Amino acid sequence: MSIQESDLGAETAAATALSHDFSNLSVRETEDRLESGVYPKREITIVRGEGAKLWDDTGREYVDCVGGQGSANLGHCNPYVVEAIEKQARTLLNCPEIFYNDTRAEVLKKLAEVSPPGMNRIFLCNSGTEAVEGALKFARLLTGKTDIIATVRGFHGRSMGALSATWEKKYRDPFYPLIPGFTHVPYNKIEAIREAITDKTAAVLIEPIQGEGGVHVPSDDFLPALRKLCDETGVLLILDEIQTGFCRTGKFWGGDHYGVKGDLMTVAKSIAGGIPMGAVLMDERFGPLDKSTHGSTFGGNPLTAAAAVAAIRYMQDYRLDQRSAELGEYFMGKLQPLAGKPGSVVREVRGKGLIIGLELKQKVVPYLKALMDRGVLALPAGPNVLRLLPPLVIEREQLDFAAEQIAAVLVG
Numbered sequence: 001m002s003i004q005e006s007d008l009g010a011e012t013a014a015a016t017a018l019s020h021d022f023s024n025l026s027v028r029e030t031e032d033r034l035e036s037g038v039y040p041k042r043e044i045t046i047v048r049g050e051g052a053k054l055w056d057d058t059g060r061e062y063v064d065c066v067g068g069q070g071s072a073n074l075g076h077c078n079p080y081v082v083e084a085i086e087k088q089a090r091t092l093l094n095c096p097e098i099f100y101n102d103t104r105a106e107v108l109k110k111l112a113e114v115s116p117p118g119m120n121r122i123f124l125c126n127s128g129t130e131a132v133e134g135a136l137k138f139a140r141l142l143t144g145k146t147d148i149i150a151t152v153r154g155f156h157g158r159s160m161g162a163l164s165a166t167w168e169k170k171y172r173d174p175f176y177p178l179i180p181g182f183t184h185v186p187y188n189k190i191e192a193i194r195e196a197i198t199d200k201t202a203a204v205l206i207e208p209i210q211g212e213g214g215v216h217v218p219s220d221d222f223l224p225a226l227r228k229l230c231d232e233t234g235v236l237l238i239l240d241e242i243q244t245g246f247c248r249t250g251k252f253w254g255g256d257h258y259g260v261k262g263d264l265m266t267v268a269k270s271i272a273g274g275i276p277m278g279a280v281l282m283d284e285r286f287g288p289l290d291k292s293t294h295g296s297t298f299g300g301n302p303l304t305a306a307a308a309v310a311a312i313r314y315m316q317d318y319r320l321d322q323r324s325a326e327l328g329e330y331f332m333g334k335l336q337p338l339a340g341k342p343g344s345v346v347r348e349v350r351g352k353g354l355i356i357g358l359e360l361k362q363k364v365v366p367y368l369k370a371l372m373d374r375g376v377l378a379l380p381a382g383p384n385v386l387r388l389l390p391p392l393v394i395e396r397e398q399l400d401f402a403a404e405q406i407a408a409v410l411v412g
């Protein structure tokens with residue numbers, strides 16, 4: 001007799017068994033019933049992707065301007081990445097960092113090759129928030145100081161350290177107390193940062209272009225002035241390139257537009273062509289960090305490393321930075337005029353390369369649904385900004401189609 005039958009009785013045991021039988025649930029019922037519930041969902045089931053196209057379970061095709069929330073810069077099922085994963089999966093799937101590994105060494109060299117000069121000390125991890133978490137710890141380790149200056153509307157992730165740097169109230173409020181020592185100052189205001197620096201400040205953590213917070217591009221002199229301020233005060237500059245990196249903005253890094261590099265830099269999203277991975281890149285002057293001060297079981301694992309080597313090689317071979325700049329200008333040329341049109345709900349169009357935000361006079365959510373019905377998938381960035389992050393391999397005709405649908409939905 002099993003434990004259930006003896007303890008609960010046959011009827012209760014049958015009911016218990018039944019409540020664990022989810023085999024008849026549809027895909028959407030399964031996710032609604034079994035997932036944590038933290039994600040707002042859209043009413044489609046995506047089953048396949050190629051380049052900038054996605055298909056749902058009814059066979060309907062969409063032009064993807066969500067781009068895996070920035071993780072699909074290389075397009076869906078990029079052939080370089082798929083081939084590298086297939087090959088590596090047959091060779092070695094995991095290998096903790098306590099051992100040396102050939103594929104990991106390759107990805108470290110690749111990252112060092114494309115990183116701003118001197119950013120050659122690299123910590124490999126698995127996501128954006130984990131990269132930010134690492135950078136915050138390293139900033140404390142390197143300076144012996146505790147405090148971090150972040151920005152109003154900044155987004156850096158949702159684990160406790162990263163969340164303490166993230167500004168949005170609705171992400172933070174349920175989780176107090178957060179980590180002490182974080183202040184938020186207005187973005188693009190150098191004097192506010194100068195005033196916020198104290199003798200406890202370890203670092204300023206900032207996005208070169210704010211993404212999630214509404215696609216805000218700083219003035220040309222802001223980041224150079226911030227670099228100078230950090231140098232003068234001995235405060236570290238952490239550039240969060242998680243959304244702006246890997247060619248998204250029309251240059252390899254967001255900071256390249258301003259000739260600025262951080263002391264530390266956080267990267268993730270498209271680093272491995274759509275496979276989960278993150279990294280902290282540090283200036284080589286920091287040398288090797290003390291042993292065992294940080295770590296991660298899956299950090300630098302060979303499967304993601306192989307995907308990242310292939311992804312970065314693809315970015316280089318196909319000059320995705322240039323492509324993003326050209327296509328961004330083309331797309332912007334079509335979207336910018338929507339702001340002035342009679343009957344338009346567009347207040348302003350902002351962006352660089354293929355990170356574009358359309359600030360609306362209304363809440364964005366109903367427009368996202370209307371666009372989806374017309375075959376275009378897009379993102380919000382705050383309550384009233386429509387954000388477009390298409391794969392950088394998108395074709396001009398697909399941008400034309402997206403721009404037509406956006407105009408139809410946003411201009412009355």
Ligand SMILES: Cc1ncc(COP(=O)(O)O)c(C=O)c1O
Nearest residue numbers: 127128129155156157240242243
């Ligand atoms: C600038 C920035 N930092 C950090 C993160 C967090 O990355 P992840 O969602 O991979 O944890 C994001 C995600 O959108 C981001 O845009």
